[in-house]
Amino acid sequence: MAAGEAALSSPFAACAAGEGLVLGRIAQSLDGRIATPSGASRWIGGAEDLAHTHRLRASADAVVVGATTVAADDPRLTTRLVPGPSPVRVVLDPRRRLGTSFHVFRDGLPTLLCTSPEAATPPRHGTAEVMAFACPHGGFDLRALLDRLAGRGLRRILIEGGGVTLSRFLAADLLGRLHVTLAPVLLGGGIPAFSFPPAASPATARRLAWSVHPLGGDLLLDIAFTAQAAGRGGEAPRMP
Ligand SMILES: NC(=O)c1ccc[n+]([C@@H]2O[C@H](COP(=O)([O-])OP(=O)(O)OC[C@H]3O[C@@H](n4cnc5c(N)ncnc54)[C@H](OP(=O)(O)O)[C@@H]3O)[C@@H](O)[C@H]2O)c1
Incomplete structure (x- = not known):
C-alpha cells in the first residue's frame, strides 16, 4: 500500500507517538442527508464505505456518537469486519434519556456515557461507566470532554455522528480531519x-480543501482542517 493510501485508510495510525487526532466521519446522500426522516440510515454508503469505517475504528482510541444515533441504530461500534481492537465507545446523552437495553450499554465492552451532573447518578449505566460534564444551555464543553478523554489516554478520537454531534465538533473548531x-x-x-x-454569502463561507478518492461506488472526501486549508472567511461556523 502506498504511503498516501495508508494515511487515508488509517489516518490515526499515521499520528506521531503521543499525538492526537479528532476525525469526523459521516456518509451522506448526494442531497446531503445522513438518514431518512424516520431515522433509517442503513445503508447510505456501500460495502467499501462500511469497511472504511471499521478500519478507522480499529486505529481509533475512542468513537463518539450522539444519543439519537444510539436510539435510532442501536450500533455496536466494534471492528467486527476488520482485524484490530474495538475503540472505547463514548455516548453523548446529556439528559440520560437512553435506556440500558442498547448494545453499547450491555455487551460488556468499554463504554463511557457522558451526561450532565444532574443525571450522573447512579454511576453505572448497564455495563457502561457514567461521566458527568457541565452542560450549559444543552451543550457540553467539547474541548473539556476531549481533555478528559486524553487524560485517560484516549487521544485518537473518531466522531461517527450523527449530524448534530458532528456539527457541534465542527462549530467548536475541534476537528482535525473529516472523512x-x-x-x-x-x-x-x-x-x-x-x-x-x-453564511451570508459563498464569499464569506468557510471554504475547505479536499482530496477525492473512489470508495467502491461512492466517493470519499478527505478534508484536513489546517490554517492553510481554510480559505476566504476561514473561521469555523458558529452555533447560535
Ligand atoms: N449516514 C451516517 O454516516 C450516519 C452516522 C451516524 C448516524 N446516522 C443517523 O443519524 C441520525 C441521528 O443523527 P442526529 O444528527 O439526529 O443526532 P445525533 O448527532 O446522533 O445525536 C444528537 C443528540 O446527542 C446529544 N448531543 C450530541 N452532541 C452534544 C453536545 N455537544 N452537547 C450535548 N448533547 C449533545 C444531544 O442529545 P439531547 O437531544 O438529549 O440533548 C443531541 O440532540 C440517526 O437516524 C442515525 O441513523 C447516520
Whole structure:
C-alpha cells in the first residue's frame, strides 16, 4: 500500500507517538442527508464505505456518537469486519434519556456515557461507566470532554455522528480531519449531515480543501482542517 493510501485508510495510525487526532466521519446522500426522516440510515454508503469505517475504528482510541444515533441504530461500534481492537465507545446523552437495553450499554465492552451532573447518578449505566460534564444551555464543553478523554489516554478520537454531534465538533473548531462519504443516492429529505447558522454569502463561507478518492461506488472526501486549508472567511461556523 502506498504511503498516501495508508494515511487515508488509517489516518490515526499515521499520528506521531503521543499525538492526537479528532476525525469526523459521516456518509451522506448526494442531497446531503445522513438518514431518512424516520431515522433509517442503513445503508447510505456501500460495502467499501462500511469497511472504511471499521478500519478507522480499529486505529481509533475512542468513537463518539450522539444519543439519537444510539436510539435510532442501536450500533455496536466494534471492528467486527476488520482485524484490530474495538475503540472505547463514548455516548453523548446529556439528559440520560437512553435506556440500558442498547448494545453499547450491555455487551460488556468499554463504554463511557457522558451526561450532565444532574443525571450522573447512579454511576453505572448497564455495563457502561457514567461521566458527568457541565452542560450549559444543552451543550457540553467539547474541548473539556476531549481533555478528559486524553487524560485517560484516549487521544485518537473518531466522531461517527450523527449530524448534530458532528456539527457541534465542527462549530467548536475541534476537528482535525473529516472523512465524508458521498453516495449516489437521493433521499429527497431527512436528517442533515451538517447544520449550523448559514453564511451570508459563498464569499464569506468557510471554504475547505479536499482530496477525492473512489470508495467502491461512492466517493470519499478527505478534508484536513489546517490554517492553510481554510480559505476566504476561514473561521469555523458558529452555533447560535
Ligand atoms: N449516514 C451516517 O454516516 C450516519 C452516522 C451516524 C448516524 N446516522 C443517523 O443519524 C441520525 C441521528 O443523527 P442526529 O444528527 O439526529 O443526532 P445525533 O448527532 O446522533 O445525536 C444528537 C443528540 O446527542 C446529544 N448531543 C450530541 N452532541 C452534544 C453536545 N455537544 N452537547 C450535548 N448533547 C449533545 C444531544 O442529545 P439531547 O437531544 O438529549 O440533548 C443531541 O440532540 C440517526 O437516524 C442515525 O441513523 C447516520
